[in-house]
Amino acid sequence: MIKNLYSLKKDIVEAGRRVYNRGYVASNDGNISARIDEKRVVITPTGVSKGFMSPDDLVVVDYEGDVVEGKKKPSSEVYMHLRIFKERPDVNGICHAHPPVATGFAVAGIPLTQCILPEVIISLGGIPLAEYGTPGTDEFYQPVLKYLKDYDAFLLENHGALTIGKDVMNAYHKMETLEHFAHIAFVATQLGNVNTLKGENVQKLLDLRKNFGIKSNVTCETCESSNAAACSIVAPNQPHAAGSAPASPIGNSPPVGSASNSPPVLPEGIDQEALVKQITATILKRLSG
């Protein structure tokens, strides 16, 4: 057993309170779950606001989806959660919500796969866009499966977002990072210029990920080369993410620091490398906390 059932329930209640309070869900939307052991999973019930749950509201199911404890009906997306736990033994927490900015990208058909922010590259890698499927059916999560091996955060086309992690709070924190990233990418797009990090800086972040044992993929479309086949950052023998991303309005600018006429992203006097180091140290500290 990873944690006792009561503390897993308390984590889900807390994550639910945060997704609701931050406006990542409306009404009774969203669902959150935790792996209890190799036989059971605890998940949010259907028809309940995630902001006002108590531990007693949560439902324990087996891997067939049958209720083994709890008075309420499990989330209609319970089979997606069970499938993810089966496919990813390293994952013990799952969070699904509809954060408005990230969901806007999902509606616009734009994946969040640009190398823009160091902390996102380190903690999430890329955030692919999984094709639309009808909620509450197997169709809903089938498109996620092809990305599942390589990523921990996903946009769900015309629907919302999904994050997975080593525990419930880790999955929740990834949802926060995803939405924050989407917000920043949106603002930069509105300002009319999105500078991506140049290849050598992305490489340093990839090295840090390796040291930290973070295995999710970084999508290469955002590196110095906009041509995935010519990518020099992602290991050449590593298959690229399945499914090609639609042309995105972000990331069309030359990389930051590349030999181009693009304006520097930081004001003079700020050492970009030192900044990246500082951000990275903060993130690693947070991840290990």
Ligand SMILES: [Zn+2]
């Ligand atoms: Zn949903």
